[in-house]
Amino acid sequence: MTANEHDRFFVPAVSGRFERRLIADLAAGRCAAIRVPDFFSPDECALVMNALLKVEFAAYGRARVWPEVMRFGVGVSDHRHNGTISEKYWAAVDESRRAWEELSLPFDPFELCRTRLGADLPQPVEVARHDGRVMGAGVAREPNQGFLVHFDDAQREFSNGFLDANVICQFAFNLYLSVPDSGGETVVWRHRWHPADDKHKPAGSYGFKESVVGDAESFQMIPRIGEAVLLEPRYFHAVRPSGGGRRIALGFSVSMTDTGQLLTWG
Secondary structure: OOOOOOOOOOOEEEOOOOOHHHHHHHHHOOOOEEEEOOOOOHHHHHHHHHHHOOOOOEEOOOOOOOOOOEEEEOOHHHHEEOOEEOOHHHHHHHHHHHHHHOOOOOOOHHHHHHHHHOOOOOOOOEEOEEOOEEOOOOEEEEOOOOEEEEOOOHHHHOOOOOOOOOEEEEEEEEEEEEOOOEEOOEEEEEEEOOHHHHHHOOOOOOOEOHHHHOOOOEEEEOOOOOOEEEEOOOEEEEEOOEEOOOOEEEEEEEEEEOOOOEEEEO
């Protein structure tokens, strides 16, 4: 396929909710993302944002994630050791739960995301477990300087048995609480990892040089307050730097099991 040809399955679908058929399309590769505007109301976004404005965000490990990305909550990617989850992750999960509870919000934003994400599904969306222990629910991320080109694939990053379930595919979920005046777009390329791509990856970094995607077809999604996005993270993707204002989104990974249930983890 040349750069001028279009893959009819490489598109973001837009809907008023996360329809069961669209989630099936995403899993089967018949679309590359699902966008749901107004997933959270303006009041719900404002409640969570006002609480987050009162707390201090921490950075992901700077040796691996640069430019700096800030977060509130815990991500398992910072606790990977030789393809397994470090024991330190579980203490960080407990600390993260306490920190979110101390915000004293009238609702759990991650629980509300799971409920609405699974509203059209036969099984509830639940937080995943590893060796019987409940994983983190998610994080609030602030990538004001952007995310480098990268892909996400837990089965490549972790050894077998990452979750206590048989996983058939993985998605990434984001809900925008605050958006910048300009920039902050998510760009997705029709390119998946190949061993030869590693020559474009600086040592120790999570990301790749943009040359890795060459002239691959792409689309971009401009963040909108209250919009939720579920995307296929094995496609290379990036977030552009923000111009003015904070870009803050709730985020977590989503796995589909062999029973069709969705499980989330941060």
